[in-house]
Amino acid sequence: MNTVGRYGNLGGSIRCVVSVSILTEGWDANTVTHVLGVWAFGTQLLCEQVIGRALRRQSYDLNEEGLFNTEYADILGIPFDFTAKPIIAPPQPLRETIQAKAVRPE
Secondary structure (H helix, E strand, O other): OOOOOOOOOOOOOOOOOOOOOHHOOOOOOOOOOOEEEOOOOOOHHHHHHHHHHHHOOOOOOOOOOOOOOOOOOOOOOOOOOOOOOOOOOOOOOOOOOOOOEEEEEE
């Protein structure tokens, strides 16, 4: 990280570094080409959310074959598991509810 943007060094060709937390706030950035996870992700959903930001298409123009051109994003350091099985949570018993009603003073 300390040689980003310094030509001739590792990361010298990187033009912009953005805090990855901006990729978790619903901001649609279709120019993200690399995601480097350098912090601990709390949940699988957060991993999916950050990766999803990088998978936005940059162009919706069709090529000669009437198809989208292939676009890629490099995802590094994010513990994303494509083979994760869904966790089925058993139904919880209903909790006792107390119904409150407004009453007149008299």
